[in-house]
Amino acid sequence: xxxxxxxxxxxxxxxxxxxxxxxxxxxxxxxxxxxxxxxxxxxxxxxxxxxxxxxxxxxxxxxxxxxxxxxxxxxxxxxxxxxxxxxxxxxxxxxxxxxxxxxxxxxxxxxxxx
Amino acid sequence: xxxxxxxxxxxxxxxxxxxxxxxxxxxxxxxxxxxxxxxxxxxxxxxxxxxxxxxxxxxxxxxxxxxxxxxxxxxxxxxxxxxxxxxxxxxxxxxxxxxxxxxxxxxxxxxxxxx
Numbered sequence: 001x002x003x004x005x006x007x008x009x010x011x012x013x014x015x016x017x018x019x020x021x022x023x024x025x026x027x028x029x030x031x032x033x034x035x036x037x038x039x040x041x042x043x044x045x046x047x048x049x050x051x052x053x054x055x056x057x058x059x060x061x062x063x064x065x066x067x068x069x070x071x072x073x074x075x076x077x078x079x080x081x082x083x084x085x086x087x088x089x090x091x092x093x094x095x096x097x098x099x100x101x102x103x104x105x106x107x108x109x110x111x112x113x114x
Numbered sequence: 115x116x117x118x119x120x121x122x123x124x125x126x127x128x129x130x131x132x133x134x135x136x137x138x139x140x141x142x143x144x145x146x147x148x149x150x151x152x153x154x155x156x157x158x159x160x161x162x163x164x165x166x167x168x169x170x171x172x173x174x175x176x177x178x179x180x181x182x183x184x185x186x187x188x189x190x191x192x193x194x195x196x197x198x199x200x201x202x203x204x205x206x207x208x209x210x211x212x213x214x215x216x217x218x219x220x221x222x223x224x225x226x227x228x229x
Contacts, residue, residue: 008154032214043118043205043220044157051215089156095214101147101170102207102218104156 008087010109019077023090023105028071030092034102035064035075038087047075047088077110085112116140118221120206126227127196134192135224139208146189147218148181149205150174157205157220163189164211193226201228 013019025033031052036044050057050064050073057064063076073090087109091102119138127133139146144165149157160179161171165186175181178196183189193200203225207218 043222046217101159
């Protein structure tokens with residue numbers, strides 16, 4: 001299948017460990033952020049989102065942290081599993097009137113060692 | 115499966131031919147987006163619809179590209195006189211309209227290869 005992760009930075013973690021994936025976003029006016037997971041040959045899959053009026057949001061096994069001061073977003077995955085292996089993208093949204101187009105950051109490949 | 119559906123999944127064609135892709139969004143979603151993704155890159159915005167109205171087009175969308183959403187449900191993306199540089203994954207996403215915090219949900223894309 002298509003190698004989405006070609007030439008992307010890679011984070012390698014041991015199965016069962018926690019993973020932290022970092023992202024720097026570009027626009028200080030962005031007001032909504034989303035993390036997506038993309039497996040080879042598939043489209044991006046929604047993981048978790050956060051609005052700019054929050055600094056932390058938790059889901060099932062995942063936590064997103066937002067630091068607006070330094071325009072930094074991170075995704076924490078607890079007890080990483082082999083099925084978590086994929087390319088991860090952060091995306092920012094600048095809501096200007098009716099449009100909510102996504103601007104994606106550079107992806108990071110997460111590789112889970114058994 | 116009630117997610118975003120795209121077809122065909124793969125399209126191989128010769129340079130200069132026209133191609134058309136189809137996207138069926140999640141049924142209650144009134145916003146529909148097209149993105150393009152090349153190997154090793156994140157998706158890039160091409161255009162978007164709210165209901166049947168095309169409200170924004172990226173500068174990436176040359177005049178060889180046209181998108182429609184005639185009844186506010188499915189959408190088509192046509193590329194005329196294809197070029198080698200059009201080879202990419204074309205992704206469709208849909209969302210609800212209305213304020214901050216409506217995530218876009220993606221289909222699995224159409225992979226276009228130009229010979």
